Amino acid sequence: MSEFQSFLAVPIKACVSRSGELVSADPAIWRLHNLAGGSDSKTIAIPGLAALAASALRTRMRTERPVRAADEENDIELWVMATPHSDSVDLLITGWRDILPPTARSVREKSVILNKNDSGEILIDSEQRVVRLPSSFSVRGIGQHFGSLFVVESDARGSIPLIDALIERRAITQVPIGVIGSEERYLIDLTPQLASDGRYLGHVGRVTAIADVAAYEPSTPARSDLPMSRQLASVLKQPLNRIVANAETIGSRIHGPLRDNYAEYAQDIANAARHLTELVSDMEDLDAIDRPDFSAARDRLELGDIARRVGGLLALKASDHGISLVLPQETEKVSAIGEFRRVLQIMLNLVGNAVRYAPGGSIVTISIEKQADFAAISVLDQGQGVPEDDRERVFEKFERLGRSGDGGSGLGLFISRRLARAMAGDLIVTDAPGGGALFRLTLPAR
Amino acid sequence: MGIANPEDAVTLATGQILATYALRDDLLAVLFPRGNNLPSELLQSRVRLKLQALTLSIEQALLGETSQHAQSWGLLSASGLLRQPALIEFALSRTVEDALRTNIQSAFGISVLGQLPVVLLAHENERLSEMARKLLHAEQMSVSDNSQLFQRLDSETLHLLCWRVVAALLEGKVAENVELSEAAQTLLSTHDADLNPLAIARKLVFFLGQDYRQELADPRKSGLNLFVASLDQDYGLGSDFLLRLIGSEQVAPLLLLLKGQSLSTDEVAEIILALRGNNADNAIPDWQPVYAALDPVEARAAIASWKLDAME
Numbered sequence: 001m002s003e004f005q006s007f008l009a010v011p012i013k014a015c016v017s018r019s020g021e022l023v024s025a026d027p028a029i030w031r032l033h034n035l036a037g038g039s040d041s042k043t044i045a046i047p048g049l050a051a052l053a054a055s056a057l058r059t060r061m062r063t064e065r066p067v068r069a070a071d072e073e074n075d076i077e078l079w080v081m082a083t084p085h086s087d088s089v090d091l092l093i094t095g096w097r098d099i100l101p102p103t104a105r106s107v108r109e110k111s112v113i114l115n116k117n118d119s120g121e122i123l124i125d126s127e128q129r130v131v132r133l134p135s136s137f138s139v140r141g142i143g144q145h146f147g148s149l150f151v152v153e154s155d156a157r158g159s160i161p162l163i164d165a166l167i168e169r170r171a172i173t174q175v176p177i178g179v180i181g182s183e184e185r186y187l188i189d190l191t192p193q194l195a196s197d198g199r200y201l202g203h204v205g206r207v208t209a210i211a212d213v214a215a216y217e218p219s220t221p222a223r224s225d226l227p228m229s230r231q232l233a234s235v236l237k238q239p240l241n242r243i244v245a246n247a248e249t250i251g252s253r254i255h256g257p258l259r260d261n262y263a264e265y266a267q268d269i270a271n272a273a274r275h276l277t278e279l280v281s282d283m284e285d286l287d288a289i290d291r292p293d294f295s296a297a298r299d300r301l302e303l304g305d306i307a308r309r310v311g312g313l314l315a316l317k318a319s320d321h322g323i324s325l326v327l328p329q330e331t332e333k334v335s336a337i338g339e340f341r342r343v344l345q346i347m348l349n350l351v352g353n354a355v356r357y358a359p360g361g362s363i364v365t366i367s368i369e370k371q372a373d374f375a376a377i378s379v380l381d382q383g384q385g386v387p388e389d390d391r392e393r394v395f396e397k398f399e400r401l402g403r404s405g406d407g408g409s410g411l412g413l414f415i416s417r418r419l420a421r422a423m424a425g426d427l428i429v430t431d432a433p434g435g436g437a438l439f440r441l442t443l444p445a446r
Numbered sequence: 447m448g449i450a451n452p453e454d455a456v457t458l459a460t461g462q463i464l465a466t467y468a469l470r471d472d473l474l475a476v477l478f479p480r481g482n483n484l485p486s487e488l489l490q491s492r493v494r495l496k497l498q499a500l501t502l503s504i505e506q507a508l509l510g511e512t513s514q515h516a517q518s519w520g521l522l523s524a525s526g527l528l529r530q531p532a533l534i535e536f537a538l539s540r541t542v543e544d545a546l547r548t549n550i551q552s553a554f555g556i557s558v559l560g561q562l563p564v565v566l567l568a569h570e571n572e573r574l575s576e577m578a579r580k581l582l583h584a585e586q587m588s589v590s591d592n593s594q595l596f597q598r599l600d601s602e603t604l605h606l607l608c609w610r611v612v613a614a615l616l617e618g619k620v621a622e623n624v625e626l627s628e629a630a631q632t633l634l635s636t637h638d639a640d641l642n643p644l645a646i647a648r649k650l651v652f653f654l655g656q657d658y659r660q661e662l663a664d665p666r667k668s669g670l671n672l673f674v675a676s677l678d679q680d681y682g683l684g685s686d687f688l689l690r691l692i693g694s695e696q697v698a699p700l701l702l703l704l705k706g707q708s709l710s711t712d713e714v715a716e717i718i719l720a721l722r723g724n725n726a727d728n729a730i731p732d733w734q735p736v737y738a739a740l741d742p743v744e745a746r747a748a749i750a751s752w753k754l755d756a757m758e
Contacts, residue, residue: 007573007653059605061634064645066652066679077679079652095652129682131750243462250455258455265459272463 012093016044016053023088028096032069032076037152037163045163047128049080053089056082068099068127070147075099075129119209121292122188125202128166134207150188151178165190169200177207185210206292236280243273282411285345289418296339296423300446303334303343303377307366310347314355322360325351334368335446336375338423343443346419346427347377349412350439354381358436370445374425378440380432391429416441489541496537496595497528503595504611508629509621518614527610532603539686540598542693546670547589549722562661562668566650577650584643585671596633597641604637644685647675663707666720677703681749692721699752701737705745711737 014025022033022044029046038045044053048067056063064081079095120134128146141149152162152175165172169192177188190205250258251266258266288294311327318325336343347366354364362382369376386394397414413427420427425443432438502516522528563585566578587594596604612630615621621629639645651662651672658668665673674692678685681703691699697718704714711734 007571055602059601059634061601061605061637063601064639064649066648068682077652079649097652097655125682127682129750247459247462250459262455262459265456265463269459269462 008094008096012096014049014091014093016049016089016091018057018087020044020050020054029091029093032071035072036070036147043164047163047166048078049091051126052080052082053091056084056089060084066095068129068145070128070145071098075145119186119207121204122190122207123202123204124166124190126200131202149180151180162188162190166203169194172205176210236276240273240277240280244270244277247273279411282415285415285419286411289415289422294422296342296419298337298423299340301336301338301340301343301443303336303368303375303443304328304330304332306340306343306347307368307377309344310351311366313348314351317352318355318364321355321358323355323358324363326363326365328366328368332368334370334375334377336377336443337446338425338443342419342423343377343441346416346441347379349416350379350441353412354379354383354437354439357381358383362436373445374442375445376440376442378438380436380438382432382434382436385431385435385437386429394429395427489538492541492544493534493537496540497523497533499592500533500537500595500599500607501528501611503593504608504633505615506593507596507633508608508611508615508626510629517618517620518611521614521617522610525614527614530603530606533607535686535690536599536603539689540595542690543670546689546693546721550665550670550720562658562672566658574650574653577646577653580640581643581646581650581671584641584646585669587641588643594641597638598644599642600645601634601637601639605634608634643671644675647671648678648685651675651679663709664713665717677707681706681746683749683752697722697733701733702740702745702748705737705740705742706749708742 012026012028014029015023017023020043022029022038022042025033029049033045036045036047044050046067046069048069052063052065052067062081062083064079067078067080069076069078075098077095077097077099078093081092081094083090083092120136121132122130122134123132124146125131130141130144130146130149133141146166161172162175162177164170165175171189171191173189174187175189177186178184179186186207186209188205188207190203193201193204247266247269251263251270307328308330311325315325351364351366358364358381364382365378365380367378367380369378395413395417397411417427420441420443423443425441427439427441430438430440498516498519501519501522502513505511505516505518506513528534563578563581567575567582569575569578588598596607599607608630612626615626616623654662659676661667662672662676668676674685674688677683677688681688683691688703691703694700700718700721701714704717709717714737715734
């Protein structure tokens with residue numbers, strides 16, 4: 001059908017039973033049903049139509065809306081009215097149009113694979129559109145219907161597990177799939193994602209190239225990088241650095257005398273831009289730690305040395321806030337296994353937070369200790385502490401516990417805990433003796 | 447630097463501070479469009495009022511009365527039965543929609559409806575002209591008559607709220623069980639999506655196919671509903687979520703949405719002004735180079751990834 005042919009001269013009809021089987025349909029719907037892997041008198045294999053029919057039956061309301069489906073290599077959009085009866089739903093399709101993503105209209109290659117034998121995360125939304133693909137696939141695949149990119153296969157019993165799982169919102173593991181226009185074959189794992197109120201959001205999972213199967217281990221799907229973050233980071237960093245440089249130049253009075261408060265304004269600019277630069281770096285860290293292949297190096301570390309380095313880096317900032325830093329003595333040494341720069345990053349975040357939020361005139365202490373199988377480095381302050389109910393929440397993304405306007409982004413602790421766990425350690429918060437908060441980073445002992 | 451006057455330094459400093467914080471906020475809005483908008487107290491109040499109006503509209507339809515106070519409100523709000531994401535998002539979207547309408551009207555002194563629906567009234571295809579008529583009618587109703595607010599809910603959410611209102615009215619002994627049940631069945635079975643301007647706009651956009659694409663991409667010509675419906679057809683994010691992105695304090699998500707449509711920088715400048723009225727102070731400072739540097743394909747990929755926030 002033509003992209004311009006929206007109105008159907010004769011509406012297409014179908015009927016779906018309460019149990020979700022396609023009872024009757026005009027040939028065009030049977031064709032889509034079979035293309036999607038369905039068979040005679042089986043559960044309707046077109047997910048959008050199945051969902052619409054189920055909704056109309058549940059609410060007992062006539063419902064009209066667009067439904068997307070895969071038609072061979074193209075996506076199509078149907079305009080469908082669902083009229084519920086006691087044991088079935090009548091579907092009336094009055095509109096039908098082809099959809100080619102604008103990005104694919106000018107250059108439509110046969111396959112979206114850029115690099116063969118690669119694996120990665122995949123996300124499919126509730127309408128079976130692909131939201132994320134491994135980096136080895138072209139971004140042209142994003143937004144397209146799952147069925148227009150991948151070829152699904154039937155099992156020995158003739159059913160199609162992948163389609164069944166998508167319709168029934170179940171998990172699947174290690175199901176073979178092909179890619180349209182390519183000889184490459186993959187295994188796919190998918191897990192349904194539900195919102196807190198039970199709404200179905202889509203499936204998240206992983207595709208693994210068959211050549212890579214030996215190294216494949218099913219894992220919990222994780223949110224990986226956002227494709228725009230790196231692009232934006234590169235766009236933002238240069239102007240940010242220019243802002244910092246300009247502000248520093250103004251504040252340094254190189255070009256002549258300047259009133260003190262004006263110089264302070266310049267310093268504010270520089271600080272704000274530095275903060276944003278840190279935030280951009282946080283975003284890049286989020287990219288890194290959410291990648292399925294992210295792992296931390298296993299360096300030999302000496303936690304006392306790291307504590308003293310962090311103290312040195314933040315001494316000036318602590319002094320500005322009227323806070324005293326107490327560090328381990330040179331003779332104190334505790335060995336651990338982890339990645340040096342990541343542990344330093346975590347500690348800078350923890351001590352930076354303590355300096356930022358602890359009251360002026362108080363003491364922030366960094367201590368180290370070794371227990372049976374692990375080593376620990378802790379940051380204790382004399383602030384208000386973290387209420388028990390908030391001690392997990394504080395590690396959530398963008399969690400500020402009501403704070404605002406202090407330059408924090410709410411990402412630091414989230415990233416720090418993820419880094420700690422990537423090093424086979426952990427990061428927790430408890431009460432410090434005598435009040436305040438105690439953040440404790442544990443790592444495998446050496 | 448060549449700064450001769452200290453006042454220039456202050457001006458530069460102030461501008462750069464604002465630019466820095468605006469950049470930070472916009473970056474967050476692009477990366478996490480669902481997670482970065484903590485509603486202000488004012489917005490929360492307006493959302494609460496919108497929920498009250500919604501509850502009242504259902505009660506009036508059920509009881510056939512014109513009371514100004516929803517009798518089920520107290521029980522529903524105290525019990526937490528209104529704390530459903532779908533209901534909150536609906537009320538938030540209607541509130542943002544009101545603000546956008548005000549912006550456009552204050553900036554241009556013209557109707558929010560745009561000219562395209564009027565043009566389509568004379569379309570040679572009678573089905574399209576009829577849809578345009580229904581769109582204009584629904585837009586008028588939505589602006590002037592809160593008693594039809596419930597018609598703007600999708601069928602699933604209306605079903606959910608209607609039966610909760612029924613339960614609260616029964617608990618308050620406002621009406622008899624049988625009468626209320628029959629009234630609820632009637633209300634649900636006569637729900638008319640054509641009274642929801644965004645729903646009828648979405649239908650119109652579907653059946654227009656590739657016609658009027660240029661007009662649809664410009665909210666000044668298409669009007670808010672057709673513009674949002676056109677973006678929804680293209681991106682599949684849902685009309686209400688798109689409304690909230692467009693009305694967001696941060697302009698960056700809107701820039702990405704428009705970049706995905708391959709609009710020129712000049713066109714985008716005019717559209718931003720149209721949608722944000724005269725309050726464009728919080729647009730990305732010097733956003734044009736950033737917009738020019740973005741790639742439409744990458745923009746579309748980023749927009750697709752916005753669904754991830756809901757999936758976390």
